[in-house]
Amino acid sequence: MNYLEELNDVQREAVLSTEGPTQIIAGPGSGKTRVLTYRIAHLINIGVDPFSILALTFTNKAAENMRRRIESICGAKARGLFMGTFHSVFARVLRVEAPKMGYPPDFTIYDTDDSRSLIKSIIKERNLDDKIYKPALVQWRISAAKNSLITPDMYAADPDLRIEDERQRRPETSLLYKMYCDRCFKAGAMDFDDLLLNTHLILDKFPEVLYKYQHKFRYVLIDEFQDTNFVQYDIVRRIADVFHNITVVGDDAQSIYAFRGATIDNILHFTRDYPDCKVFKLEQNYRSTQVIVKAANELIHNNKNQLQKEIWTRNEKGEPIKIIKTPSDNDEGRWVTDSILELCMRDHYRYSDFAILYRTNAQSRAFEEALRRHNVPYRIYGGMSFYQRKEIKDYLAYLKLTINPHDEEALKRIINYPARGIGQTTIDKITITAVNENKSMWDVIANIRAYNVAPRTLNAIEEFALMINSFRALLSKMNAYDLALHIGKTTKLIAELYSDKTVEGVNRYENVQELLNSIKEFTEDDEVTSDDALPADKGLGAFLQNVALLTGDEKEKSNTDTVKLMTVHAAKGLEFPVVYVVGLEENLFPSMQSLYSAEDLEEERRLFYVAITRAEKKLFLTYANTRYRNGQLHFSEPSRFIDEIPRELTNYAGIAADKNYGPAVPSWRNSTPPRANTSHTSSARTHTPPAEGPFTADDPALLQAGMEVFHEKFGEGKIIAIEGAGTNRIAAVQFADLGIKKIMLKFARLKIIRSGV
DNA sequence: GTGGGATCGGTTTTT
DNA sequence: CCGATCCCAC
Numbered sequence: 041m042n043y044l045e046e047l048n049d050v051q052r053e054a055v056l057s058t059e060g061p062t063q064i065i066a067g068p069g070s071g072k073t074r075v076l077t078y079r080i081a082h083l084i085n086i087g088v089d090p091f092s093i094l095a096l097t098f099t100n101k102a103a104e105n106m107r108r109r110i111e112s113i114c115g116a117k118a119r120g121l122f123m124g125t126f127h128s129v130f131a132r133v134l135r136v137e138a139p140k141m142g143y144p145p146d147f148t149i150y151d152t153d154d155s156r157s158l159i160k161s162i163i164k165e166r167n168l169d170d171k172i173y174k175p176a177l178v179q180w181r182i183s184a185a186k187n188s189l190i191t192p193d194m195y196a197a198d199p200d201l202r203i204e205d206e207r208q209r210r211p212e213t214s215l216l217y218k219m220y221c222d223r224c225f226k227a228g229a230m231d232f233d234d235l236l237l238n239t240h241l242i243l244d245k246f247p248e249v250l251y252k253y254q255h256k257f258r259y260v261l262i263d264e265f266q267d268t269n270f271v272q273y274d275i276v277r278r279i280a281d282v283f284h285n286i287t288v289v290g291d292d293a294q295s296i297y298a299f300r301g302a303t304i305d306n307i308l309h310f311t312r313d314y315p316d317c318k319v320f321k322l323e324q325n326y327r328s329t330q331v332i333v334k335a336a337n338e339l340i341h342n343n344k345n346q347l348q349k350e351i352w353t354r355n356e357k358g359e360p361i362k363i364i365k366t367p368s369d370n371d372e373g374r375w376v377t378d379s380i381l382e383l384c385m386r387d388h389y390r391y392s393d394f395a396i397l398y399r400t401n402a403q404s405r406a407f408e409e410a411l412r413r414h415n416v417p418y419r420i421y422g423g424m425s426f427y428q429r430k431e432i433k434d435y436l437a438y439l440k441l442t443i444n445p446h447d448e449e450a451l452k453r454i455i456n457y458p459a460r461g462i463g464q465t466t467i468d469k470i471t472i473t474a475v476n477e478n479k480s481m482w483d484v485i486a487n488i489r490a491y492n493v494a495p496r497t498l499n500a501i502e503e504f505a506l507m508i509n510s511f512r513a514l515l516s517k518m519n520a521y522d523l524a525l526h527i528g529k530t531t532k533l534i535a536e537l538y539s540d541k542t543v544e545g546v547n548r549y550e551n552v553q554e555l556l557n558s559i560k561e562f563t564e565d566d567e568v569t570s571d572d573a574l575p576a577d578k579g580l581g582a583f584l585q586n587v588a589l590l591t592g593d594e595k596e597k598s599n600t601d602t603v604k605l606m607t608v609h610a611a612k613g614l615e616f617p618v619v620y621v622v623g624l625e626e627n628l629f630p631s632m633q634s635l636y637s638a639e640d641l642e643e644e645r646r647l648f649y650v651a652i653t654r655a656e657k658k659l660f661l662t663y664a665n666t667r668y669r670n671g672q673l674h675f676s677e678p679s680r681f682i683d684e685i686p687r688e689l690t691n692y693a694g695i696a697a698d699k700n701y702g703p704a705v706p707s708w709r710n711s712t713p714p715r716a717n718t719s720h721t722s723s724a725r726t727h728t729p730p731a732e733g734p735f736t737a738d739d740p741a742l743l744q745a746g747m748e749v750f751h752e753k754f755g756e757g758k759i760i761a762i763e764g765a766g767t768n769r770i771a772a773v774q775f776a777d778l779g780i781k782k783i784m785l786k787f788a789r790l791k792i793i794r795s796g797v
Numbered sequence: 798g799t800g801g802g803a804t805c806g807g808t809t810t811t812t
Numbered sequence: 813c814c815g816a817t818c819c820c821a822c
Contacts, residue, residue: 127812463798609810
């Protein structure tokens with residue numbers, strides 16, 4: 041078995057000792073994925089039935105990647121292996137088992153948007169103020185409860201939670217939680233958390249189900265164990281409770297999902313639950329230069345809450361880490377682009393060797409613009425995923441409704457799209473009736489004649505119900521693709537998009553075609569991993585089951601020689617020869633909300649640790665002096681994380697000084713940074729703005745930076761009138777060559793409301 | 798009930 | 813800057 045020869049001693053041991061509980065602590069670049077894949081491949085090679093192996097990963101990408109690697113070693117033998125994300129694997133289990141809890145086998149999966157929108161409508165129905173009951177917060181609280189295995193009843197009974205909710209002026213949260221669960225259930229829908237919670241509940245309540253999976257999955261392996269939450273660990277622990285062949289792979293230093301309920305405690309609990317477990321520590325780094333490895337070690341030592349571990353490497357020393365300060369976010373984009381072009385020319389790097397990593401998705405803009413200007417091909421990962429686009433969600437809503445007409449979110453989305461004369465008032469009435477009669481909205485619609493409805497509306501609703509029912513009748517007669525196409529045509533959805541010839545419209549049409557393609561692929565894909573316990577299904581229903589769990593960007597586009605842009609979170613598990621970690625500013629990375637708690641700050645530090653350890657050869661850290669965030673100009677201080685890297689590993693000098701990007705070391709490093717002045721807003725009511733100069737800020741630095749952006753965007757201009765008071769004010773600006781434009785001033789930010797004279 | 802314009806408000810990270 | 817929402821004229 042030649043694959044074993046590629047491994048070092050620890051790695052080989054970790055691959056070969058297949059039996060019993062095993063913990064593999066694997067630092068960045070230590071060949072973690074390799075060990076995990078080889079371990080699975082090895083299991084198959086020594087004769088373990090792939091059907092009895094359960095491998096859980098954190099992302100679809102990781103699962104796919106690993107499956108490919110295993111198949112390249114084992115070939116067809118690897119078929120039938122149970123591998124996927126927690127959510128996708130247990131969604132499959134629930135398709136079989138959830139009817140025991142009263143869910144339909146074709147239950148819908150609500151994504152974050154669906155679930156938020158449902159919460160929103162419940163808040164509205166209860167006549168609560170959505171300024172206080174912010175849907176996102178309520179959703180977060182419900183999610184946290186589910187992840188801690190707290191049911192609505194337990195929530196209501198818990199005095200601590202009640203006190204906390206009352207303190208936050210949201211006493212009805214408990215009730216909302218209950219209503220939310222009821223509504224999901226009635227809609228035949230589960231949200232992401234339900235997939236885990238319900239799996240747990242079923243294993244808990246139905247011993248025969250637990251027995252079945254305990255004996256089916258003789259080997260359980262979990263990747264990115266540090267990112268699992270309480271429920272996830274609980275589920276796998278139960279499943280592995282008979283054979284004890286449970287392997288967890290992870291690195292506490294790379295735990296970056298605590299905000300989502302992941303807990304490092306799982307690592308500690310694991311050694312407590314399996315005191316006899318074997319532990320392997322993979323500390324040799326094969327990825328990065330000594331400089332990068334050293335920087336990473338030094339950085340992470342600032343965290344108190346960390347298992348002792350030190351990564352090391354035999355790789356070359358490497359270049360110092362370059363630290364670059366730019367005047368603005370746009371300059372940052374330009375500088376990085378220049379740097380990429382230079383390295384391509386001088387050192388013959390390819391575009392695909394570069395990654396630009398940022399803290400928030402919103403930061404991608406400046407880089408996109410600069411890269412596009414220089415015709416550098418790039419690809420953005422994450423952000424708005426394919427399946428979150430409006431046109432896709434609309435289309436999918438029809439498909440979902442066909443499968444499960446009780447799906448409330450799908451129904452509300454398309455009941456009047458394309459417009460068919462069913463307005464908001466009617467929809468509200470239906471909702472209220474449904475709630476009052478304890479039915480789903482579909483029950484009301486399908487039986488609309490029983491209610492007193494104006495003839496015109498009644499007609500529209502009946503036609504709608506008839507259409508959906510006609511689709512349902514075809515379910516057993518057509519394959520997924522034909523039916524989807526038929527639905528698109530009948531509803532005029534495709535025609536509507538086709539007629540839109542704007543750039544966005546064409547794009548939307550193409551997206552829908554893309555969706556249809558993927559349905560076709562799904563229909564024709566015959567790689568069946570059939571199994572009596574969990575039969576594979578190729579119908580429209582099965583397609584939809586998967587769709588909610590996909591992030592959609594998995595499909596590689598034709599051109600792969602592209603610069604990659606993504607958040608640090610999305611970069612986990614990846615590596616690149618050259619990495620730019622950008623936007624390294626206090627309040628951004630580390631993020632503003634992490635600065636109040638030590639734990640959160642440590643998570644940010646781990647995130648930065650993940651970011652820099654993606655780099656193989658060259659690492660650049662950049663930050664911008666000024667940046668627009670929610671339309672406001674912000675001055676920034678360099679991130680504290682920059683200071684935590686030993687000076688001898690870094691190079692601040694020569695930073696593009698020849699290109700006028702400004703001095704490398706910030707001038708206010710040890711003094712008070714200038715702050716955006718907001719005092720003028722409060723006095724704005726009585727203050728008449730001066731007749732000239734677009735800014736009333738009295739901070740000269742702010743004025744200066746503001747003017748720069750202003751001129752860059754609009755050229756020379758002069759304010760001739762301002763109306764309004766408060767934060768938003770409309771200014772008429774006279775431009776030398778463009779006439780007069782109306783511009784909205786928001787604090788110091790300019791927004792065009794209307795262009796032209 | 799529809800559609801357009803004005804206005805307001807807001808931001809981490811993801812399955 | 814862009815999406816959600818409000819308001820108003822058809």
